[in-house]
Amino acid sequence: xxxxxxxxxxxxxxxxxxxELLTFNAENxxxxxxxxxxxxTFLSIIGGVVAGILGxxxxxxxxxxxxxxxxxSLGLIAKAKFSIHTYFDSWNRVLIDGFxxxxxxxxxxxxxxxxxxxxx
Amino acid sequence: MGLGFAIGFIGxxxxxxxxxxxxxxxxxxxxxEEEFSGSPLNVVIELSLGLLLCTWAALTVxxxxxxxxxxxxxxxxxxxSEPFIYDEVGRQPQADHTYVNDLxxx
Numbered sequence: 001x002x003x004x005x006x007x008x009x010x011x012x013x014x015x016x017x018x019x020e021l022l023t024f025n026a027e028n029x030x031x032x033x034x035x036x037x038x039x040x041t042f043l044s045i046i047g048g049v050v051a052g053i054l055g056x057x058x059x060x061x062x063x064x065x066x067x068x069x070x071x072x073s074l075g076l077i078a079k080a081k082f083s084i085h086t087y088f089d090s091w092n093r094v095l096i097d098g099f100x101x102x103x104x105x106x107x108x109x110x111x112x113x114x115x116x117x118x119x120x
Numbered sequence: 121m122g123l124g125f126a127i128g129f130i131g132x133x134x135x136x137x138x139x140x141x142x143x144x145x146x147x148x149x150x151x152x153e154e155e156f157s158g159s160p161l162n163v164v165i166e167l168s169l170g171l172l173l174c175t176w177a178a179l180t181v182x183x184x185x186x187x188x189x190x191x192x193x194x195x196x197x198x199x200x201s202e203p204f205i206y207d208e209v210g211r212q213p214q215a216d217h218t219y220v221n222d223l224x225x226x
Contacts, residue, residue, distance in 0.1 A: 028186035038182040046135070046174040050167050053139050054159055075179045087185040117142045118156065 024089060032087050036076060037098055043072050044102030045109050052113025065106050069099055121181060128177030134170035138163050 047068040051061045076094050080087045084094055141163050149156055159167075 023190045024188040025186075025190060026188075028188045031183070032185050032188070035182040035185065039178045042178045043175060046131075046171060046178070049135055049139075050171050053135070053142050053167060054164070055142075055156060071175070072178075075175060079179055080185055086187055086189060088188070113139065117139050118146060 028087075029089065033093065033097070036093065037101075039076065040069070040072055040098035040102045041105055043068060044106040048106040048109030048111075049113045051106070051110045052115075053117050055114065055118055056110070057114075061110055065103065069102065124177050124181040127173050128181060131170045131173030131177060134166055134173065138166040138170060141166070 044065070047065060051064050056064055073095050077084065080094065084091055088094060142159060145160055145163070146156065
């Protein structure tokens, strides 16, 4: 059920296991998700370049990516001042979302940077 | 935001310099016919610094997180800042506080 407020933003109701109704501002939620997406994508690209320049191959590169994403998650949690539920509806948004989409960008720029620095 | 962009730009420049240094190092290795066993220490330090600066830029440039709680201070102020609010038929309500009270009750 959507309720119109004066600012034009909509509220959403979501329920958990105990049938408690929680409302949150969906527009702000989407804005926060966009911020996470941009941050992770940019850092995946930069991480790919760094991994390529360092000459990482195989599993080392993926381990580097995992560490980088863990570090990014920590940075995002710090940006949210460690009170996740003020800005997001679950911890998964900050910890897991964007992990796989960033991986493709990471591999692309990792290959590109490795080729430029070590092959050509 | 301007500062974030500048720091991100400096971070990217440092990465480019590190890439150039690595290319020169590889060329030297080809001349001396040695194998690449790892980047030199100065390149590793440059890359770490560039990564740190870019991380800071990535976390600050996209913007601030907005509160999603419906009864937070920011949202409440936004509701109260509109004195003339019309209902579906287009009639102005009798008093502003009536509309706000109704909203808060629902």
